[in-house]
Amino acid sequence: MQLALFLIFGGLAIAGAINLLLQKHPINSALSLVVVMMSLAVLYWSLGAEFLAAAQVIVYSGAIMVLFVFVIMLLNAGEEEHTHGSRAAYIAGFPGAAAIFCVLSFVFLTESKHLGSANLGGQLSQASNNIAEISSVLFTKLLLPFEVTSILILVAILGAVVLARKEQ
Amino acid sequence: MSAQVPIAYYLILAAILFSTGVAAFLIKRNIITIFMSIELMLNAVNLTFVAFAHMWHQVQGQIFVFFVMVVAAAEAAVGLAIIIAIFRSRQTLNVDQINLLKN
Amino acid sequence: MSHLNPFVTFLLLNILKLAVVLVLTLTAVAYTVLLERKVLGRMQNRWGPSRVGPFGLLQPLADGIKLFLKEDLLPFASDRPLFIVAPIIALTCSLVSIAVVPFGALQTITVNGVGVDIFNVANVNIGLLVVLGITSIGVYGIALSGWSSNNKFALLGSLRATSQMISYELALGLSLVGVVLRAGSLNLRDIVASQSAHGAASWNVFGGFQFVAFFIYLMAAYAETNRSPFDLPEAESELVAGYHTEYSSMKFAMFFMAEYANMITVACVATLLFFGGPSSPFGNLIPAFGGPVIQAILPIMWFILKVLCFLLLYIWVRGTMPRFRYDQLMAFGWKVLLPIAMVNILVTSLVLALRG
Numbered sequence: 001m002q003l004a005l006f007l008i009f010g011g012l013a014i015a016g017a018i019n020l021l022l023q024k025h026p027i028n029s030a031l032s033l034v035v036v037m038m039s040l041a042v043l044y045w046s047l048g049a050e051f052l053a054a055a056q057v058i059v060y061s062g063a064i065m066v067l068f069v070f071v072i073m074l075l076n077a078g079e080e081e082h083t084h085g086s087r088a089a090y091i092a093g094f095p096g097a098a099a100i101f102c103v104l105s106f107v108f109l110t111e112s113k114h115l116g117s118a119n120l121g122g123q124l125s126q127a128s129n130n131i132a133e134i135s136s137v138l139f140t141k142l143l144l145p146f147e148v149t150s151i152l153i154l155v156a157i158l159g160a161v162v163l164a165r166k167e168q
Numbered sequence: 169m170s171a172q173v174p175i176a177y178y179l180i181l182a183a184i185l186f187s188t189g190v191a192a193f194l195i196k197r198n199i200i201t202i203f204m205s206i207e208l209m210l211n212a213v214n215l216t217f218v219a220f221a222h223m224w225h226q227v228q229g230q231i232f233v234f235f236v237m238v239v240a241a242a243e244a245a246v247g248l249a250i251i252i253a254i255f256r257s258r259q260t261l262n263v264d265q266i267n268l269l270k271n
Numbered sequence: 272m273s274h275l276n277p278f279v280t281f282l283l284l285n286i287l288k289l290a291v292v293l294v295l296t297l298t299a300v301a302y303t304v305l306l307e308r309k310v311l312g313r314m315q316n317r318w319g320p321s322r323v324g325p326f327g328l329l330q331p332l333a334d335g336i337k338l339f340l341k342e343d344l345l346p347f348a349s350d351r352p353l354f355i356v357a358p359i360i361a362l363t364c365s366l367v368s369i370a371v372v373p374f375g376a377l378q379t380i381t382v383n384g385v386g387v388d389i390f391n392v393a394n395v396n397i398g399l400l401v402v403l404g405i406t407s408i409g410v411y412g413i414a415l416s417g418w419s420s421n422n423k424f425a426l427l428g429s430l431r432a433t434s435q436m437i438s439y440e441l442a443l444g445l446s447l448v449g450v451v452l453r454a455g456s457l458n459l460r461d462i463v464a465s466q467s468a469h470g471a472a473s474w475n476v477f478g479g480f481q482f483v484a485f486f487i488y489l490m491a492a493y494a495e496t497n498r499s500p501f502d503l504p505e506a507e508s509e510l511v512a513g514y515h516t517e518y519s520s521m522k523f524a525m526f527f528m529a530e531y532a533n534m535i536t537v538a539c540v541a542t543l544l545f546f547g548g549p550s551s552p553f554g555n556l557i558p559a560f561g562g563p564v565i566q567a568i569l570p571i572m573w574f575i576l577k578v579l580c581f582l583l584l585y586i587w588v589r590g591t592m593p594r595f596r597y598d599q600l601m602a603f604g605w606k607v608l609l610p611i612a613m614v615n616i617l618v619t620s621l622v623l624a625l626r627g
Contacts (some may be wrong), residue, residue: 006173006178013181014181014184017185017208019186020188020204021188026200026204027239031194032205033207037211038408040211040215043218043572047178049218051230051397054401055405057233058404059237059238059240059241059405060207060237061405061407062403062408063437064244066410066414068203068244069415070198070201070414070430070433070437073426073429073430074413075252076259080196080197080198081197089194090540093194094191096229096386097190098187100183100190100248101184101187102198104187110177113174115179116175117172117175119233128381129265134231135270144270149238153241153242156242157245159245159246160245161249162251163246164248164249164252164253164254
């Protein structure tokens with residue numbers, strides 16, 4: 001079950017990511033990123049992080065990506081054109097990305113034995129409820145970071161309003 | 169039925185997503201798509217956090233992902249506002265033409 | 272049957288449940304349309320559909336056949352794949368969330384060693400979040416339909432719909448926090464159980480003092496489903512037909528069904544969260560009567576009755592209220608509903624903390 005979920009949704013995620021790279025029109029790229037995020041939500045759920053799976057769907061695909069699609073629609077962005085700058089990026093981009101991938105996967109494969117393996121369901125220590133555990137840690141030990149992020153969001157809202165407003 | 173999946177596979181999946189994000193970040197010329205590839209990289213890192221949280225049977229990794237999501241939401245709001253402001257003044261989304269500081 | 276292993280049994284039973292619930296929901300969608308036309312007709316002092324079958328009861332069938340047989344137009348300049356996918360996204364998202372709704376009392380039957388809850392397709396720990404998540408995905412259907420039609424009215428309609436739905440989603444989500452605080456769980460069965468002790472007196476909307484939250488939820492739900500008085504995305508006096516201007520035949524029917532299925536979902540969630548779901552409004556005042564079959568069917572009857580009341584309220588509002596102006600809509604969402612929702616959370620959590 002775990003393996004089947006991993007293969008199906010991992011495959012979907014990779015296909016979505018590569019589609020993001022290949023598509024010319026930003027709206028198609030945005031939609032393939034939504035596919036990546038939804039399949040990651042399923043993977044989170046299969047790793048026992050059910051709250052994060054829901055948060056991923058609500059926050060990432062339901063709010064952030066909708067904002068992206070909205071901005072693309074609002075600005076009526078067309079297909080991207082190629083400039084001489086992009087040719088240099090091709091030469092640097094693919095080898096760089098491939099190098100990063102090789103280094104990361106080499107490290108992960110050599111350490112594979114120590115990492116162990118995953119099985120389906122909620123396996124967090126003893127608690128049966130993932131959300132209860134997250135909230136108890138979040139609101140006791142990590143209360144200060146939580147409050148700081150809320151202030152960050154407030155600042156972000158104000159900044160977005162100021163930036164996007166038309167100048168009189 | 170309950171075949172186990174090594175944690176390393178999840179990490180390699182995250183590595184693939186991350187390097188695709190890096191490639192898209194470098195190759196794409198549309199500023200919105202570049203912004204989206206940053207989100208893809210953030211998502212890849214989130215997957216590693218969840219996988220490690222699963223491996224250590226600890227909830228802290230998941231909470232960190234929660235914080236990353238919150239920061240990503242704030243970042244998207246501000247970033248898209250900046251993109252709208254740039255488009256208003258320059259009428260383009262191509263990063264090669266947004267070179268005001270160069271000249 | 273006994274030669275099947277537990278996994279296959281579980282899978283087959285769940286597919287059976289899904290099929291039954293899906294057919295029932297689609298039938299309910301069809302008859303909600305008829306109900307709306309009938310009731311709206313009576314409110315406007317006319318008959319409504321009355322020709323097809325007795326009392327016009329076969330009208331949904333006739334409508335379906337008519338829409339199915341119409342020509343399926345594809346605009347020349349449309350973005351073809353997105354144009355086809357958009358109505359599918361809209362309809363799927365509106366139907367999926369029915370899966371987590373418990374529409375009867377907990378009733379487990381055991382087949383072949385596998386226990387199955389027959390009145391709930393999926394009893395998920397995070398049921399409420401699933402409903403919210405699916406609702407937020409539904410925005411894509413509308414956004415993409417306007418974009419891919421390549422029509423200015425459709426684009427304006429979908430831009431309006433998207434910004435309206437994002438804005439009201441906040442108020443919608445925050446209005447539910449009070450209920451979650453009281454129940455201490457996101458599981459819809461737990462939320463229902465937390466308010467079924469003393470019948471109507473323990474419902475969240477009365478005994479839980481969540482009537483402010485209920486008001487916010489109701490307003491936000493009208494906006495989320497693009498219904499009157501917030502039906503600006505399809506304001507026919509300004510935008511032809513809004514985001515589905517270019518759609519015809521079955522694709523239009525899918526948008527239409529999605530709207531009514533969303534109405535039903537929203538009514539189900541309101542019933543579960545504020546009105547005790549399938550539990551009886553009399554609580555334990557009336558002793559259990561009849562056999563186990565009647566005791567199993569009675570909660571479903573209560574549930575359907577409550578959902579029906581909500582649908583009638585929807586139709587009543589549509590027959591009564593004029594449409595808002597767009598700036599009024601945005602100001603109402605951000606400056607009225609959102610602050611009230613936050614104050615409601617604050618007061619609810621303070622009261623709960625003080626009571627221990």
